[in-house]
Amino acid sequence: MKLSSILLALATFAVAGLSFNPPALAQGRLLEVYVAYLGPDDHYNSRGTRLSEPWQVVRQDRANFHRFGIRDRGDEDDRFFASAANRARMERMILNGYIEGDAGWRIVNDNCWVRVEIYSDSVHIKVK
Incomplete structure (x- = not known):
């Protein structure tokens, strides 16, 4: 087998391997x-409208926690989403990150525990 064929095969394998783990590429610090x-x-939301997207529910949770003082037992504080400007960035940050498995459906349709990892350019959400 030629060296160029081996390198091409390794490059293809490496790119394919990375495409299965996009959060590792986009997480930042x-x-x-x-x-x-x-x-x-x-x-x-604060107008009483039912939210239909996972990022909306997570954002409302942080607005409830930081702005309105509405907290569920066990909710943990965070410094990042204490800022209204950072809460406004949440949708883009989630789109740059990921929501694990069926967590998106569960966030919208159930009451559930979530673990939220905030990176410099993305948010990763797991249902506990």
């Missing part, structure tokens, strides 16, 4: 981790 319970109050 880990800033903070918190755990929160997404309860009934987190599934509705």
Whole structure:
């Protein structure tokens, strides 16, 4: 086998391997981790409209926690989303990160515990 064929095969393998783990490419520097319970109050915005996207529910949880003082037992504090400007960035950060497995469905449709990892350019969410 030629050296160029071996290098091409290795490059293809490496690219294919990276494509199965996109969060590793987009995570940036880990800033903070918190755990929160997404309860009934987190599934509705301040106008009473039911939220339909996972990032909306997670953002409402942080607005409830930091702005409105509505906290579920066990909700942990975070410094990053204490800022309204950072909460406004959340959708883009989640799109740059990931929501594990069926967590998106569970966040929208259930009350559940989440573990949120905040990176410099993304957010990763796991349902506990």
